[in-house]
């Protein structure tokens with residue numbers, strides 16, 4: 001029976017490649033078609049056919065207070081009355097910079113962008129400009145947006161010959177990006193012994209969360225920090241997903257690491273398009289107009305996005321939001337573990353604060369190769385069975401789930417009931 005979403009998707013496909021403006025939305029990893037959202041409030045989204053779901057995506061991370069929180073919608077209404085974008089400095093961007101520098105000790109200066117992709121792309125350029133070196137090290141399964149230098153995550157053996165992940169990325173660019181398996185101390189040490197003096201920076205997702213959710217093993221982040229320092233390279237923490245989600249100072253605060261540069265996005269924009277990169281003043285002062293590294297943006301720091309982001313950060317602070325999110329996360333994790341054990345399904349559950357991932361494998365997850373061992377068929381069936389019952393989890397087994405302050409214990413319990421029913425029917 002064709003519903004409104006299905007009809008609209010046919011139209012969308014005629015005018016938008018694949019019918020979507022970002023690939024994972026096309027549901028290719030689960031087979032089938034996406035649905036279109038009419039409205040969202042709190043932890044719930046409603047599609048154009050009128051069906052409502054409890055949502056565990058939160059726009060892929062930004063909506064940490066839930067959808068359309070009044071503090072943000074009111075702020076947007078108020079600020080917009082005085083103008084939407086000027087391309088001239090405004091007070092909100094100064095307040096945003098002060099807030100970031102105040103919350104994240106390693107950041108002395110910060111520049112705003114309009115997306116996480118721009119933030120990481122600019123941080124890489126800055127690291128290259130500062131060190132006068134070309135090579136970048138990244139890790140398999142880490143996603144840093146879609147700029148040329150960073151769309152390289154090709155599998156094993158890509159260590160010395162970067163293999164682009166996308167057509168259109170010249171091999172000559174990809175070769176400047178060296179890819180290593182995550183959590184592998186020996187591979188990292190060996191690479192720096194061979195090429196350390198040529199390496200501008202390591203960029204790493206502070207907790208890799210774009211290939212499931214993976215945690216650094218003991219001493220791994222410390223090794224990244226010490227080896228970059230020893231060889232005069234920079235350590236770039238990509239906290240686009242984790243920043244302002246797990247605590248005021250992100251993973252670097254939790255793990256007590258001081259990266260040279262950090263990238264932010266998602267939560268910092270309150271649902272509007274925002275990114276940021278910052279770090280030591282000595283490095284940041286290499287950016288134009290002070291220094292030779294060019295970086296710019298027509299809408300960067302616009303008052304609407306800055307005010308929305310600030311409203312979100314203030315609310316998190318005022319409500320002790322991170323502590324509350326951890327309580328919610330713990331509650332959900334406990335229930336989910338009990339459920340999976342009761343059902344006897346091989347699984348791993350990774351959770352930190354309000355971020356979680358359920359893997360359909362009993363293999364220990366330390367890098368992306370482990371993530372790939374999941375029972376994908378089981379995940380697909382689970383996804384559709386949950387969706388049918390009104391729970392929306394990411395349409396891919398390689399994504400992290402998000403709780404928001406709008407989820408209640410009752411919502412989480414209802415979700416676990418849906419999970420139990422879904423597992424019983426697949």
Ligand SMILES: *Cc1c(COP(=O)(O)O)cnc(C)c1O
Nearest residue numbers: 115116117143144145240241265
């Ligand atoms: C989402 C994400 C990005 C890219 O941000 P966009 O705003 O989508 O460009 C970069 N790095 C990480 C870790 C992300 O999760």
